[in-house]
Amino acid sequence: MFEQLGLIGCGLMGGSFALALKRAKLVKRVVGYSKSPSTTERARQLGVIDVTAPSALLAVSGADLVLIAVPVGASEATFKAIRHGITEQMLVMDVGSTKGDVMEAARRGLHDHFANFVPAHPIAGKEVAGVEHADAGLYAGRQVVLTPVKATLRSNVQRATQVWSAIGAKVVTMTPEAHDKAFAAVSHLPHLLAFAFTNALTSQPEGSRFLELAGPGFRDFTRIAAADPAMWRDVLLANREQVLQQSRAFRAALSQFEALMGTGDSQALEDAIAAASRARAQWQPGAGVSPD
Amino acid sequence: MFEQLGLIGCGLMGGSFALALKRAKLVKRVVGYSKSPSTTERARQLGVIDVTAPSALLAVSGADLVLIAVPVGASEATFKAIRHGITEQMLVMDVGSTKGDVMEAARRGLHDHFANFVPAHPIAGKEVAGVEHADAGLYAGRQVVLTPVKATLRSNVQRATQVWSAIGAKVVTMTPEAHDKAFAAVSHLPHLLAFAFTNALTSQPEGSRFLELAGPGFRDFTRIAAADPAMWRDVLLANREQVLQQSRAFRAALSQFEALMGTGDSQALEDAIAAASRARAQWQPGAGVSPD
Known part of the structure; x- marks a missing residue:
């Protein structure tokens, strides 16, 4: 060709x-x-x-x-x-x-x-x-x-x-704009969260001891934190507005969970987890995209 | 036996x-x-x-x-x-x-x-x-x-x-106390973040369209979000103090990243990503624990 x-x-x-x-x-x-x-x-x-x-x-x-x-x-x-x-x-x-x-x-x-x-x-x-x-x-x-x-x-x-x-x-x-908005949500923010989570963990005095106990959940959750620093520096800077907007939506959702934990609202907490669990269980890679 | x-x-x-x-x-x-x-x-x-x-x-x-x-x-x-x-x-x-x-x-x-x-x-x-x-x-x-x-x-x-x-x-x-502290950090917080991230994504008007574009990074990052709601409701409530403390440390690390993105401090952002990337690349499941 x-x-x-x-x-x-x-x-x-x-x-x-x-x-x-x-x-x-x-x-x-x-x-x-x-x-x-x-x-x-x-x-x-x-x-x-x-x-x-x-x-x-x-x-x-x-x-x-x-x-x-x-x-x-x-x-x-x-x-x-x-x-x-x-x-x-x-x-x-x-x-x-x-x-x-x-x-x-x-x-x-x-x-x-x-x-x-x-x-x-x-x-x-x-x-x-x-x-x-x-x-x-x-x-x-x-x-x-x-x-x-x-x-x-x-x-x-x-x-x-x-x-x-x-x-x-x-x-x-x-369009480029639709792309950047979607990938801020499904890729760039997860990377940012994985970087921040890993640094928050390893910067604790007991961080390395904790790490010895980490299992398969941690392994998969943090896999993307091992990504290439120069590449991701550029991505986070190039798409910063969309990523920061997604981060604000994420923080709001996290605050809701924390509030339910704080008040001990057991049913509402289970409902919120069930919503996430259902959405993730139903997700299929590339679902709905026709291979044209 | x-x-x-x-x-x-x-x-x-x-x-x-x-x-x-x-x-x-x-x-x-x-x-x-x-x-x-x-x-x-x-x-x-x-x-x-x-x-x-x-x-x-x-x-x-x-x-x-x-x-x-x-x-x-x-x-x-x-x-x-x-x-x-x-x-x-x-x-x-x-x-x-x-x-x-x-x-x-x-x-x-x-x-x-x-x-x-x-x-x-x-x-x-x-x-x-x-x-x-x-x-x-x-x-x-x-x-x-x-x-x-x-x-x-x-x-x-x-x-x-x-x-x-x-x-x-x-x-x-x-000890039970050391256990709960460590697992708040390496397991319970990641679950909480994955739940919150998934709900923040799916509650957006364009959430389901975004999801169609998600790839292997998203797949692994959110795998734990599909966990059992009743089980995780209990875990987050039972260990809420340690989990909330870990969440505060995470939010501080996230804020640092957001500040570097906001000011466009390219080198400091790369350094912060590199720290996470190195830590994750060096991690081994169960490293340092002798099988006694």
Whole structure:
């Protein structure tokens, strides 16, 4: 389908995309660039990329598909670095967890080539970073949210849909604003809460003793706290207004629980837990989203 | 090892204990009682218990081992119901997630037989309740916390340690107070946060649409929100002071994160996330606890 993938950021997300395309025989050659030359070189040794490029611009040169897989805060600088290498037929995508800020960065950074860019957010990941953990199956069965705008080339949106579908992902389309609002609620806030919970626990004098007693509930609840600090710093800053709004709604719900505990209102407390328990038990990953 | 297990509460936890003892050939006969006769009958049909008893007292009669597996709020009534059936050689245990309140209930409910009772909290569970999900392997490789006090028969503590070890659990001993403090931090607060988060999300007008986009991070973070409402109502009420104290520490940590997001202090935000990420990545289930 593609001759050459230019990969900017040879980490877990970018490396997994390259491996998935290779496995599906959707690309002939992958040229990769990472900020750290040792990362780029390791990606080549692992067969994730075929050729190392000394700059983002050179990784893009000659490519018909470009994937930008860097922390969202580095988006604008990356767009500016590759702008002069973008050709008319090129499909440029990212994998960032926020979309409003990335679209703004693309407008500023890509100028005339803004229409080539199809913003993408695959709902996938691992709590280990780095190209060593890249996995051709990372996106299989996962949702990928595309957030094109009016100016985005329709043909590129179609090609983006095809390539993600071809590696097993389910493509959903929405506006950048709707994306950021929804993911503040279902992803960014849970990460924030898991970070805060973990720090509150470990900063107690007896924290490490407590940790020895933690079981499977703790394990799953805090799994996302082990996420990549640079990536999540950028996400929380880029989407801060939506995240802070979700945090206020969460605090209100927490206060309600605390009030019921304080007054000992046993039935109301059970009802509130039952509401959460029912909602969670009924939830299905990607429920209601048709795999188009 | 035991002739007869008297099981009060034929649910997930109690049923799994009965199955584990049967598989390890540690008990000849299991007599079970549940508040709901249909539950008791289903436990018999599934082979979890051998004989149904029409009352808690009759389930205890003739047993040399008794396991009480009911919501902790029902502990005192259960102790009172079985008091007159307890003999000198009987080992009585529970599986409650709180220990201070259960010990008080045992003192009040068991009177002269208080010394027979060895409080136990196995750090295991599933987000599905009911005897249908009982599993002989539920406790294998899990920690079990025993919280005996001075008055507790030493021989019973030894026998309790032996029986849990024999079904593959790692036994840890501490005071009821230390137990409740630690589990407020590593288990009860996470449940409270997961309940509050889920309710805050689903009570939003767009909540169900957001839920369709939730991915694996959400799945793991909220898994414990699907827990049994009656059980967790009792836990949050029984240990409310410790849980509320942990919640205050959590809120302070959350406020710190929100302040860093608000001021856009990128480096401090990354440092705070990195602290959580490091702590979680280094954590090992049951680390540092010797399987004695």
